[in-house]
Amino acid sequence: LEYLPPYSPDLNPIEQAFSVIKAHLRRQGLGFYHSKSSYFELYQxxxxxxxxMTWGFFFHSGYNVAF
Incomplete structure (x- = not known):
């Protein structure tokens, strides 16, 4: 068991995935809170x-991940 600060995005791999997803939506001109975005676009x-990429997110967060 290891203590983590209350909000530590650098240690939370899902934050990196969210960042990639939001950047993709912005490049498509759909921003995360844009009213035009649909569930299909979010799925894409x-x-x-x-x-x-997921392995890299865990590795970057300091987790030892082996396939």
Whole structure:
């Protein structure tokens, strides 16, 4: 068990995935809170997060991940 600060995005891999998804939506001109964005566009944005990227998010957060 390891103590983590209350809000530590650098130690939370999902924050990095959210960042990638939001950046993709912004590049498409859909911003995360834009009224034009639909569930399908959000789904498409989520599909760009690959297993390799996920491994990198965990590694960058300091977790030891082995395949």
């Amino acid at each position: 944005a989520c599909k760009i997060v690959t297993p390799e």
